Amino acid sequence: MHTCRHCGNGVENRFRYCPWCALPQRRKLVEFFAPHPAVGGDQAKALRVSRYFGDEETVPQVRFSIWNVDSADAAVSLTEEEAARLAGFLAPPRRPFLEQLRATLRG
């Protein structure tokens, strides 16, 4: 249990967001993505995506960096709006609603 830095209420440590005011409890989340195994030359690389929620020092952003062994070759930060656009670009195409409904009724 710790105290939310925004609203001061108690928050269980396992929560990523404050249940009272919704403030992210971590300032940054980091995830690594592995290279495609069938693409030669990329095996020592990884994509690191760092999501900064923003605080007094850092504006909210999603930073992508390409790591090669133990150093970053390149990096770029996107705004949250551009990152959301990227998420939409990567999301699997959605079937039209009527088609989904027909499939459900048939199933």
Ligand SMILES: [Zn+2]
């Ligand atoms: Zn809070």
